[in-house]
Amino acid sequence: MNTWLLNIQQQLSRQILASKLPHALLFAGVPNAGQEKLADWLINVLLCQALHQENVGQEQVVIQPCGQCKTCKLFLNSSYPDHLSIISDKSTIGVDVIRKLSQFFEKTAHIGQAKTALVNHADHMTISAANALLKTLEEPTSNSFIILTTDRSDLLLPTIISRCQRIEVRPPVGEKLLAEFHQQGDDVFVNLSHLNELSDSDAAHAYNEFRTHFIQYLTLHRNRNEVLVALAQHSDGYRWLEKIVVGLMREQSGWQTARSDNTLVKIPDKQQLCHIYNLAQTANTKLKTLVQVNRQFLSEKLLADISFAIRNSDQN
Numbered sequence: 576m577n578t579w580l581l582n583i584q585q586q587l588s589r590q591i592l593a594s595k596l597p598h599a600l601l602f603a604g605v606p607n608a609g610q611e612k613l614a615d616w617l618i619n620v621l622l623c624q625a626l627h628q629e630n631v632g633q634e635q636v637v638i639q640p641c642g643q644c645k646t647c648k649l650f651l652n653s654s655y656p657d658h659l660s661i662i663s664d665k666s667t668i669g670v671d672v673i674r675k676l677s678q679f680f681e682k683t684a685h686i687g688q689a690k691t692a693l694v695n696h697a698d699h700m701t702i703s704a705a706n707a708l709l710k711t712l713e714e715p716t717s718n719s720f721i722i723l724t725t726d727r728s729d730l731l732l733p734t735i736i737s738r739c740q741r742i743e744v745r746p747p748v749g750e751k752l753l754a755e756f757h758q759q760g761d762d763v764f765v766n767l768s769h770l771n772e773l774s775d776s777d778a779a780h781a782y783n784e785f786r787t788h789f790i791q792y793l794t795l796h797r798n799r800n801e802v803l804v805a806l807a808q809h810s811d812g813y814r815w816l817e818k819i820v821v822g823l824m825r826e827q828s829g830w831q832t833a834r835s836d837n838t839l840v841k842i843p844d845k846q847q848l849c850h851i852y853n854l855a856q857t858a859n860t861k862l863k864t865l866v867q868v869n870r871q872f873l874s875e876k877l878l879a880d881i882s883f884a885i886r887n888s889d890q891n
């Protein structure tokens with residue numbers, strides 16, 4: 576296991592040994608941060624009948640499954656009957672799938688150990704799927720555990736997040752990129768968990784470019800086309816937009832000092848930024864939850880709405 580996962584394993588091991596593991600957990604982090612690995616480990620630990628403790632440092636212990644007992648063998652073989660995995664690659668997770676999950680928990684366990692379910696990419700749930708899951712999270716059956724993983728926790732319903740123990744999986748980040756973002760005034764330590772652009776230099780470059788274009792669009796009404804192309808074609812475009820607007824709102828509130836590239840031009844006031852943020856968030860949710868959405872059209876509409884919001888301010 577990677578070093579940054581080991582700390583989380585220790586924490587979870589302590590909770591398990593003290594019988595204080597909650598029945599729903601959410602592992603969140605950048606893509607491939609290790610949240611799936613952790614989920615796999617935890618589920619195996621919850622099912623294994625012959626756990627052992629591994630010393631990993633001064634009085635630090637991590638519980639490990641044996642890999643040999645009947646339940647371990649079944650689990651490793653993907654044929655353990657009291658576990659349900661919902662693995663989504665690109666497609667959405669619909670309400671039918673989540674209803675099956677609820678029914679799965681209502682039935683008594685075959686083997687008599689814990690019942691577990693895994694929902695990978697929980698952010699792929701449609702709104703109605705998420706609402707169905709909420710009911711299951713609110714009415715836990717005994718000795719049952721639901722593990723969610725995501726690399727886009729910003730797209731999860733807050734009510735889902737609040738019912739889970741949320742664990743941020745944070746791999747170390749290149750010093751250089753950290754410094755770069757620090758200079759820009761980005762609150763890296765708060766946002767680290769969902770920033771591809773922090774762990775990938777191409778993404779960092781694309782993000783910086785988009786940020787410059789968007790701010791010029793807001794302040795000078797330039798670069799509409801560049802902004803549109805990024806929104807319509809870059810998979811992170813909508814999230815970036817939200818992040819940038821949040822950053823501008825912070826500057827407006829005096830939480831962070833304004834940067835030199837903003838000081839000479841008028842940026843929209845707090846109320847307008849808030850409005851723009853809501854527009855961006857609504858569009859992002861649509862993009863995520865509607866099956867047949869035209870991204871190009873959605874992006875054009877979003878920019879038209881933002882443009883309208885700024886133009887209104889110019890006339891006042």
Ligand SMILES: [Zn+2]
Pocket residue numbers: 622623624625626640641642643644645646647648
């Ligand atoms: Zn075992």
